[in-house]
Amino acid sequence: MRKRSFNLHKIIEKRDLTPSTFVLRMERNGLEFVAGQHIQVGPPNGIHTREYSIYSAPGDKDLEILVREVETGLVTPALKKLKPEDGVVINDAVGYFTLPGDLAEEQPLLFVASGTGISPFHSFVKDRPALNYRLLHGVRYASEAYEREDYAEGRYVACTSQDAGGDFKGRVTDYLRQNPVNPDTLCYLCGNCDMIHEVFDILEEQGVKSDNIFTEVYF
Amino acid sequence: MRVAFKTLGCRLNQYETDALAAQFREQGYEVSEQEEGADVVVVNTCTVTNQSNQKSRHVISHAGKVNPTAKMVITGCMTESHADQLHQKFPGATIINNQAKSGIFQSVDALLKTGNPVLSNKDFDLFSYQSFTEMFHTRSLVKIQDGCDNFCTFCIIPFVRGRAVSRPANQVLQNVREVVAKGAKEIVLTGVNISRYDHQGLKFSGLLDQILNVEGDFRVRISSIEPDRFDDHFFSLVGHPKLAPHLHLCLQSGSDRILLQMRRMYTVSEFMSIVDRVRARDPRFNFTTDVIVGFPGETEEEFEETMDVARRVGFGHMHIFKYSVRKNTRAERMPHHIPDAVKTDRSQRMHALAEELKAAYRAPFDQTEQRVLVEKWADGKASGYNDYYVPMVFDSDNKKRNRFEQVVARVQDFEE
Numbered sequence: 001m002r003k004r005s006f007n008l009h010k011i012i013e014k015r016d017l018t019p020s021t022f023v024l025r026m027e028r029n030g031l032e033f034v035a036g037q038h039i040q041v042g043p044p045n046g047i048h049t050r051e052y053s054i055y056s057a058p059g060d061k062d063l064e065i066l067v068r069e070v071e072t073g074l075v076t077p078a079l080k081k082l083k084p085e086d087g088v089v090i091n092d093a094v095g096y097f098t099l100p101g102d103l104a105e106e107q108p109l110l111f112v113a114s115g116t117g118i119s120p121f122h123s124f125v126k127d128r129p130a131l132n133y134r135l136l137h138g139v140r141y142a143s144e145a146y147e148r149e150d151y152a153e154g155r156y157v158a159c160t161s162q163d164a165g166g167d168f169k170g171r172v173t174d175y176l177r178q179n180p181v182n183p184d185t186l187c188y189l190c191g192n193c194d195m196i197h198e199v200f201d202i203l204e205e206q207g208v209k210s211d212n213i214f215t216e217v218y219f
Numbered sequence: 220m221r222v223a224f225k226t227l228g229c230r231l232n233q234y235e236t237d238a239l240a241a242q243f244r245e246q247g248y249e250v251s252e253q254e255e256g257a258d259v260v261v262v263n264t265c266t267v268t269n270q271s272n273q274k275s276r277h278v279i280s281h282a283g284k285v286n287p288t289a290k291m292v293i294t295g296c297m298t299e300s301h302a303d304q305l306h307q308k309f310p311g312a313t314i315i316n317n318q319a320k321s322g323i324f325q326s327v328d329a330l331l332k333t334g335n336p337v338l339s340n341k342d343f344d345l346f347s348y349q350s351f352t353e354m355f356h357t358r359s360l361v362k363i364q365d366g367c368d369n370f371c372t373f374c375i376i377p378f379v380r381g382r383a384v385s386r387p388a389n390q391v392l393q394n395v396r397e398v399v400a401k402g403a404k405e406i407v408l409t410g411v412n413i414s415r416y417d418h419q420g421l422k423f424s425g426l427l428d429q430i431l432n433v434e435g436d437f438r439v440r441i442s443s444i445e446p447d448r449f450d451d452h453f454f455s456l457v458g459h460p461k462l463a464p465h466l467h468l469c470l471q472s473g474s475d476r477i478l479l480q481m482r483r484m485y486t487v488s489e490f491m492s493i494v495d496r497v498r499a500r501d502p503r504f505n506f507t508t509d510v511i512v513g514f515p516g517e518t519e520e521e522f523e524e525t526m527d528v529a530r531r532v533g534f535g536h537m538h539i540f541k542y543s544v545r546k547n548t549r550a551e552r553m554p555h556h557i558p559d560a561v562k563t564d565r566s567q568r569m570h571a572l573a574e575e576l577k578a579a580y581r582a583p584f585d586q587t588e589q590r591v592l593v594e595k596w597a598d599g600k601a602s603g604y605n606d607y608y609v610p611m612v613f614d615s616d617n618k619k620r621n622r623f624e625q626v627v628a629r630v631q632d633f634e635e
């Protein structure tokens with residue numbers, strides 16, 4: 001039996017994107033994964049770990065995760081305190097929230113994320129820049145449009161619910177109702193459970209078959 | 220020398236016990252399920268719910284009381300999740316984890332001969348169990364897969380059984396041929412998450428197709444399966460004369476929101492579509508299932524949605540679990556845990572419905588001609604399961620077990 005074994009990975013860099021959200025760049029140490037998979041990560045001296053989608057691409061030298069601090073949480077406040085040269089424990093990548101290997105280049109894709117749920121899509125796009133995708137990112141403020149420059153021109157839509165600084169003022173669900181998708185789109189939804197639940201229903205109403213909708217629930 | 224086996228939990232544990240027992244018997248040991256008179260008691264534990272932990276501990280303590288001189292060997296999933304606790308509570312016992320389980324014969328043999336168990340992983344893997352027929356069960360279990368990477372939020376199995384691994388198809392087929400040659404009439408495909416079977420691109424349906432094409436007079440039963448990987452190939456196999464028309468298809472909840480919270484990988488409509496496509500080929504096809512009631516945040520309406528799905532499917536049998544916290548799972552950390560009284564109430568209502576549905580499903584089989592695989596004979600009555608997994612009974616002078624009989628039979632314990 002291959003159990004998930006935890007290994008220590010050194011932190012190379014911590015990039016603060018907002019006061020509560022940051023990217024941890026860590027040594028890869030040979031960890032293999034497919035874009036969209038997740039790992040469990042925890043502070044080196046604790047027994048607790050949490051799941052994080054991998055933010056970087058399989059071809060990258062280092063490993064990255066995108067983390068938002070949950071102030072009342074156990075693991076994220078501890079991760080936030082870590083600095084370069086500190087270590088984190090990480091185990092094997094697992095999960096099925098991945099793109100089909102035989103995807104046709106022109107296949108339309110819809111990625112819908114709330115908050116840090118953008119992480120697996122960042123990995124998808126970095127891994128396969130030629131994808132024909134549209135990425136809807138639900139956040140409160142435009143300042144949470146994490147590293148939007150990493151997405152090709154016109155493919156990224158920040159849906160901001162609390163300010164008008166994004167590309168669309170409102171929630172991703174509002175955007176989708178106003179901009180229906182083609183029923184042959186492959187749809188990937190990631191982040192908050194309530195958002196995913198609502199978007200799933202909207203997509204089905206718009207004629208997308210549930211077989212073509214994939215979900216990754218964070219909380 | 221006599222070895223007693225005590226088994227808790229799932230079909231996979233049963234399979235592993237049966238295979239180990241077969242190996243002991245082949246090596247000249249007496250094997251039994253009774254601890255009295257045994258030199259060694261092997262307890263194959265389960266940790267899937269808190270109740271399973273309690274039961275496992277109880278079985279170990281009880282065996283120790285009944286037969287204090289026997290050497291105690293503990294294996295199974297509790298040795299992964301509660302190793303320290305077991306060491307403390309049963310200091311004299313030999314504890315063998317899941318990885319080393321298939322090497323238990325060597326350990327126990329050494330324990331009895333030298334007083335020291337040899338605990339080595341080197342020659343054993345998850346699939347190095349020998350094939351067997353008729354150990355403690357008439358059905359021959361065949362392991363095709365181990366481990367799970369789904370990480371449903373309530374479940375501890377991925378932590379104790381490890382990563383998903385599929386047994387090479389040629390090994391599975393060889394195992395099937397061997398047990399059929401030894402006289403097995405029913406083969407049950409087992410694993411932790413068999414719908415994820417994938418060996419070098421061969422998926423579950425492809426493997427099943429090959430198994431159904433093995434020559435011989437036997438039927439194949441698919442044990443518990445997740446409703447998330449059914450392809451057209453699978454549906455084309457429904458109705459195959461060797462495929463028992465029964466699936467234990469795990470529903471867990473009939474609410475899409477709760478299914479998402481559980482991180483299950485299907486929706487209610489996808490579940491129903493499997494049922495409908497299968498029943499289009501065989502309207503009497505038997506679906507049995509597992510459900511969890513009182514998952515964190517489950518509202519009364521969401522519970523009713525599960526009741527409603529159960530009615531729509533007409534399950535032939537339901538395993539009902541009151542949600543219980545498993546440590547370090549995501550569900551443990553979810554808000555809005557349901558008070559025990561509410562869980563108990565929902566469980567009772569679900570049980571009442573399950574009984575009603577079971578009786579309704581079974582009624583049409585009563586006093587009809589069925590093919591029954593005879594498992595028991597007592598007082599002029601033979602009994603066993605028909606192809607649909609309905610327990611049947613009929614008058615017979617033939618005491619032989621493990622034989623098919625085409626016969627007009629009654630549903631066991633049927634009440635009109």
Ligand SMILES: Cc1cc2nc3c(=O)[nH]c(=O)nc-3n(C[C@H](O)[C@H](O)[C@H](O)COP(=O)(O)OP(=O)(O)OC[C@H]3O[C@@H](n4cnc5c(N)ncnc54)[C@H](O)[C@@H]3O)c2cc1C
Pocket residue numbers: 038050051052053054065066067068069070072073074075076077115116117119216217218219552553554
């Ligand atoms: C497959 C998977 C991938 C994930 N990937 C990421 C990722 O890439 N980046 C990331 O930041 N998180 C991700 N998460 C969530 C992450 O695992 C933790 O739940 C989160 O970081 C909180 O951990 P904590 O220990 O600080 O909080 P906990 O002590 O676990 O308590 C958290 C409480 O807050 C709620 N909560 C959890 N996450 C959030 C959130 N983001 N916002 C508000 N409330 C929340 C929970 O429901 C819980 O009640 C992922 C989860 C899963 C299942």
Ligand code: SF4
Pocket residue numbers: 367368369370371374375376377411412445
């Ligand atoms: S599929 Fe879900 S319930 Fe079944 S073993 Fe895997 S994690 Fe547990």
